[in-house]
Each structure stands twice: as structure tokens, then as C-alpha cells.
Amino acid sequence: MLTIKIKDSSTHLVLSLIGEIDLSTAGELEETVNAISHKAEHITVDFTQVSFIDSTGIGAVISLILSSMDAPFELEFKGESPMVRELFEMVGVYKVLSVAQKEG
Template sequence: MPEWLMNTRRLADGTVVIEVRGEIDLGNAERLRGALADTATSVRPVRVVVDLMQVTFIDSTGIGALAVGRNTARSVGAAFEVRNPPPFVRQQLRMMGLTEAFGVQG
């Protein structure tokens, strides 16, 4: 099982990028949910970008964490975007009807 990691960085334009690696599932979705909500409410960025390039799996709890992050970001006036979802993750988001809501390109 791949190790789960999350890295957060702030860009000069006020965007916060949260990079996730590994599986987003019941074991760590709550940590992601908390990080997204805390970032939106504490940092108040202009945009929250969640980079999923290194994510190998996502389940419904992980998708739920992204939804909470999106809703929290929007509630404080920040844009929200999911970037670089691998094919499996993109398919899961598409099946849930969330690609547009999450700003997934393509």
C-alpha cells in the first residue's frame, strides 16, 4: 500500500496548492477534509487547488472530503479546483457528476 502524504504550499498570487499522494480512503479522508476546510477558513486563499497527480485510489469518503473542501472554499469566496486527476480518479469524479463542479479540465 502506498504511503499517504499531503503537502501544502502557498503561491504568490494567494492560491494554496494541496498536493496529495497515495490513496484517499476511509483511513485518511478525514485528514484531507480537515486540511481543506482549515485552509479555506484560516488562510482565506483566493483559490484552493488540490493536485491529485500522485493519487492511486479514491473512494466515496475521499470524494466527500473534496466536496467539503469545495463547499468550504466557496463559502469564503475562494475558487476551488481539482487538478491532474489520474484516469481512475477522473472516472470516479465523472461517475459522480463532479468534474465540472471541481473544475477538472478535459
């Protein structure tokens, strides 16, 4: 199960992800971001309370990064646990994010 809490402060949105990002919840993350991406100049995704992420979840995160390249918002991650951080480093999520930030 994944809960997404959205904190809206004018041009900055914070998405707090709570739970698991996996095959059954990755679509919800993508749909939420697609629905709100036009409302902000800056989106922060807070992974503090993510307890599990699988390959489908990583795919959703990469999709989010790639969509930020074509959208008018800047993307930032925060609160990654050591497990999530290690996984993101291992599969290259941070490299994709870095490229997106340079090109966006």
C-alpha cells in the first residue's frame, strides 16, 4: 500500500510517500505526479517513510525524472533511507536525476 500526501505551498509541492512503491502502487505515483505537475515550479519527493521499493517502483521514479525534463517543474528528492539510497545509487537513479536537472 502507498499513501501520497501532498503539501502545496504556491509554486512548491511536496509529495510525501508513505509505504511501498511496487507493482501494485507504482501507477498511483505516476498518476498523481501527472495530475499535479502543471501546478508547481518545484516538486520535492519525500521518501522518508518509504518502507520498500521494487523494480517497478524504480521504473516509476525514473519515469517521474524523465517527465520533469519535458515539464516546467524542477524535481528534488529527499529523505531516502539508506536502503533506498543504496538501491538508487546501484541502478543509476541519481545519475538520471542529475542529467535531468542539467538539461531541464
